[in-house]
Amino acid sequence: xxxxxxxxxxxxxxxxxxxxxxxxxxxxxxxxxxxxxxxxxxxxxxxxxxxxxxxxxxxxxxxxxxxxxxxxxxxxxxxxxxxxxxxxxxxxxxxxxxxxxxxxxxxxxxxxxxxxxxx
Amino acid sequence: xxxxxxxxxxxxxxxxxxxxxxxxxxxxxxxxxxxxxxxxxxxxxxxxxxxxxxxxxxxxxxxxxxxxxxxxxxxxxxxxxxxxxxxxxxxxxxxxxxxxxxxxxxxxxxxxxxxxxxxxxxxxxxxxxxxxxxxxxxxxxxx
Amino acid sequence: xxxxxxxxxxxxxxxxxxxxxxxxxxxxxxxxxxxxxxxxxxxxxxxxxxxxxxxxxxxxxxxxxxxxxxxxxxxxxxxxxxxxxxxxxxxxxxxxxxxxxxxxxxxxxxxxxxxxxxxxxxxxxxxxxxxxxxxxxxxxxxxxxxxxxxxxxxxxxxxxxxxxxxxxxxxxxxxxxxxxxxxxxxxxxxxxxxxxxxxxxxxxxxxxxxxxxxxxxxxxxxxxxxxxxxxxxxxxxxxxxxxxxxxxxxxxxxxxxxxxxxxxxxxxxxxxxxxxxxxxxxxxxxxxxxxxxxxxxxxxxxxxxxxxxxxxxxxxxxxxxxxxxxxxxxxxxxxxxxxxxxxxxxxxxxxxxxxxxxxxxxxxxxxxxxxxxxxxxxxxxxxxxxxxxxxxxxxxxxxxxxxxxx
Numbered sequence: 222x223x224x225x226x227x228x229x230x231x232x233x234x235x236x237x238x239x240x241x242x243x244x245x246x247x248x249x250x251x252x253x254x255x256x257x258x259x260x261x262x263x264x265x266x267x268x269x270x271x272x273x274x275x276x277x278x279x280x281x282x283x284x285x286x287x288x289x290x291x292x293x294x295x296x297x298x299x300x301x302x303x304x305x306x307x308x309x310x311x312x313x314x315x316x317x318x319x320x321x322x323x324x325x326x327x328x329x330x331x332x333x334x335x336x337x338x339x340x
Numbered sequence: 341x342x343x344x345x346x347x348x349x350x351x352x353x354x355x356x357x358x359x360x361x362x363x364x365x366x367x368x369x370x371x372x373x374x375x376x377x378x379x380x381x382x383x384x385x386x387x388x389x390x391x392x393x394x395x396x397x398x399x400x401x402x403x404x405x406x407x408x409x410x411x412x413x414x415x416x417x418x419x420x421x422x423x424x425x426x427x428x429x430x431x432x433x434x435x436x437x438x439x440x441x442x443x444x445x446x447x448x449x450x451x452x453x454x455x456x457x458x459x460x461x462x463x464x465x466x467x468x469x470x471x472x473x474x475x476x477x478x479x480x481x482x483x
Numbered sequence: 484x485x486x487x488x489x490x491x492x493x494x495x496x497x498x499x500x501x502x503x504x505x506x507x508x509x510x511x512x513x514x515x516x517x518x519x520x521x522x523x524x525x526x527x528x529x530x531x532x533x534x535x536x537x538x539x540x541x542x543x544x545x546x547x548x549x550x551x552x553x554x555x556x557x558x559x560x561x562x563x564x565x566x567x568x569x570x571x572x573x574x575x576x577x578x579x580x581x582x583x584x585x586x587x588x589x590x591x592x593x594x595x596x597x598x599x600x601x602x603x604x605x606x607x608x609x610x611x612x613x614x615x616x617x618x619x620x621x622x623x624x625x626x627x628x629x630x631x632x633x634x635x636x637x638x639x640x641x642x643x644x645x646x647x648x649x650x651x652x653x654x655x656x657x658x659x660x661x662x663x664x665x666x667x668x669x670x671x672x673x674x675x676x677x678x679x680x681x682x683x684x685x686x687x688x689x690x691x692x693x694x695x696x697x698x699x700x701x702x703x704x705x706x707x708x709x710x711x712x713x714x715x716x717x718x719x720x721x722x723x724x725x726x727x728x729x730x731x732x733x734x735x736x737x738x739x740x741x742x743x744x745x746x747x748x749x750x751x752x753x754x755x756x757x758x759x760x761x762x763x764x765x766x767x768x769x770x771x772x773x774x775x776x777x778x779x780x781x782x783x784x785x786x787x788x789x790x791x792x793x794x795x796x797x798x799x800x801x802x803x804x805x806x807x808x809x810x811x812x813x814x815x816x817x818x819x820x821x822x823x824x825x826x827x828x829x830x831x832x833x834x835x836x837x838x839x840x841x842x843x844x845x846x847x848x849x850x851x852x853x854x855x856x857x858x859x860x861x862x863x864x865x866x867x868x869x870x871x872x873x874x875x876x877x878x879x880x881x882x883x884x885x886x887x888x889x
Contacts, residue, residue, distance in 0.1 A: 229559065230555050230559055230563075232556075233785060240786060240788070241785065242785040242786070243555065243560075243784060243785035269560055269784075272559075272561055273560075273564070309547045309548065326786070326798050329798040329802060330795050330798040333798070334795050334802075335795060337613070373733070374736070376731060378734070380731040381732045381737070384730060384732065385739070385743065388754075391750070393753065393754065394742070394746055394751070395751075397593070398739075398742065401590070402739035405737055406739070409737065
């Protein structure tokens with residue numbers, strides 16, 4: 222399997238088929254004498270910004286740290302051994318509600334959307 | 341065409357360098373054509389109002405806008421430098437005549453005065469004829 | 484039977500998507516100034532968009548990816564970001580123009596200045612997206628859009644010289660105002676080949692859960708829908724040529740001139756029909772463009788999206804269309820002339836085409852996405868043609884804008 226071609230930028234869904242995000246980055250383990258092995262996928266703005274270069278990556282991390290605290294200033298990671306199925310989307314055996322990936326969408330829901338009548 | 345927007349600004353920059361002399365007669369030509377087209381639209385709108393096909397609020401707003409365009413064209417022609425100021429002034433005065441006629445049509449529509457509106461149409465028609473004559477003379481080959 | 488109904492609804496929807504302030508304004512200007520001579524630009528634009536829409540639908544039905552998904556996945560995020568940013572910008576300008584078009588219709592109907600209508604129009608559009616479902620928006624608004632057929636009726640009543648109109652379908656060199664002629668050709672092409680149209684169409688195919696059994700329907704909808712849309716645009720051009728141009732109103736640079744097109748044919752009802760056509764066509768397009776902005780962002784970043792979900796289930800998606808709609812109303816509220824904005828954004832659309840059309844060549848020939856439903860020779864030739872056209876447009880648009888823009 223060609224990782225960059227087949228995995229990167231694919232849609233990620235959780236076990237309930239909820240759209241979680243795209244595979245914004247890959248974490249691979251270098252092994253001596255053997256091909257590298259993927260250990261996790263990364264999601265989120267910091268991972269994306271890093272793909273545009275080291276400097277945008279630092280800016281994104283700084284911005285996220287300012288907005289939501291130092292603990293959030295890393296990309297979200299999902300371990301590769303949780304992968305269940307690779308088709309149109311990549312399904313991971315996780316429940317997105319138990320991760321921090323949707324923190325900003327939840328904030329948006331609680332602070333903005335729910336205050337507008339008719340949502 | 342309104343006074344200055346960024347497009348005409350960049351246009352001016354380019355033209356100022358390349359076509360300094362040409363651009364002025366081009367302005368006169370463009371503005372005259374625009375005025376002829378706008379005057380005809382003013383006639384059509386007033387006629388439509390007279391026959392009950394155009395509501396008053398639309399007709400008066402349109403005529404106000406057309407009068408503005410015509411007045412603007414007159415000012416642009418006036419400020420254009422010309423080798424023959426007399427011909428330019430004739431052109432300018434026909435444009436003012438049209439602008440005033442459109443304004444009168446607008447007031448007539450606003451006041452629901454059909455006779456005045458019909459009168460304004462006649463003035464617009466006369467202004468169109470004057471504009472055509474002045475335009476022909478302005479661009480007539482000099483001998 | 485169900486398929487037949489779906490096809491006819493789809494056709495109606497595509498007509499609604501095709502005809503908006505851009506195609507109406509550019510066709511009216513071209514007809515008034517150059518008679519039937521620029522019909523070829525509408526025909527060329529319609530054929531091009533038909534191919535692109537068919538491909539977008541086929542891609543979605545077979546691969547279950549929207550075009551935006553496909554571009555990001557196939558080319559990676561660092562390549563995707565360019566079409567993303569450019570399309571977001573172009574869509575924003577187009578949305579502003581559509582809001583402006585609706586606001587002008589409201590001004591014509593009430594006499595209250597268009598600036599005052601921009602925010603109410605944006606609010607109404609937002610309310611429909613917030614509360615409505617995809618089917619309601621797609622089908623309801625488009626059915627109302629059938630009122631624009633009054634231009635076709637008008638064109639027939641005027642008894643144009645059909646032979647001469649057919650002659651206009653063949654490209655020819657201008658006899659006067661050459662720069663303006665080519666600028667109008669570019670704007671017409673930009674108005675016909677809108678990226679939001681095919682991107683929205685692929686999102687719609689996913690929303691309606693298309694699969695391979697829809698390929699025939701897709702072809703029918705793309706072909707019929709776009710040609711009906713093109714027919715109406717040609718009708719607008721013919722009416723403008725015979726009503727405005729023939730009377731000597733050659734320069735349509737004031738939106739107050741536009742209602743005259745139908746007033747001269749239908750009298751007072753012509754005024755009503757014009758206002759209704761403008762309002763519905765622009766409002767429908769505003770809804771589609773605003774939704775497309777949200778689709779594009781949500782699909783690009785993998786968020787949950789869907790117009791059938793409640794806003795609280797896709798807050799990110801809902802936030803994008805909310806922000807876009809209200810921001811796009813701002814220029815109109817500040818008094819930017821909607822007609823000028825329209826012509827400008829159509830030219831900008833034309834210039835942006837290479838970025839959005841080049842990916843089609845790769846996506847529609849990639850077996851991993853479309854399997855055995857790959858592009859044939861004709862479709863590929865069409866894409867290559869549109870790409871070439873797009874590059875030409877991208878190069879000539881800005882010089883022409885300077886010298887030929889009205």
